Amino acid sequence: MFAWEEEQESQLLEMISNKRLEMETVDKWVWKDSESTKFSVKSAYGFLRGEGSEEDSRRYNFLWKIKALPSA
């Protein structure tokens, strides 16, 4: 390794040095826009419509009550 590469290496090691892994727990994806932390089409659509608040999204509540076939 060249000197500048070694410098990069120590930078990298410094960056990761204070990260800790929890081997007992699995990694988890969290959807920020929904309280359940799971993705929902409702929350995604609400976001795209630009509706941040719960109040705004109530306007579309009918949509989630439509008797539709379960997704494929």
Added chain:
Amino acid sequence: MGGMDKICKSREEGGLGGIINVRQFNLALLEKWIWRLKMERGLWREVLESKYGGWRGLKEQRDNNSKVSLWWRDLRKVWRFEAWGRKFEDRLNLEVENGREVMFWSDNWIDSEDLKSRFPRLFSLSVNKEANLCDCGIWGNGTWE
């Protein structure tokens, strides 16, 4: 698009009220596929994993050759799509615990930038470019050794 936006507003706001913006609704449905690609296990995911590299393959800007399905091209567009300054990925968080889901060089597990872009030279020297975080270094009691 402008007209659609107007129609979909509530009556109070001068729209027709209760009409779905189908373009945005379709986007939301496509986003669900990306979520499922990340979350679910199964043959369907393994097929996409080997054909396109799974959800990580969505980041790649390969040219649209005819072997890529239309659906997958749409998903790529959805991946890049930005609404209100946020892309799909910006609305997701990965809570790193055991590091099994995380690729050391390619995923943003430490910073908003992935390590291969930040340290390209080290990446090119690395032996296992697709290593998972949990397989990097020796983890003793959850720390680097």
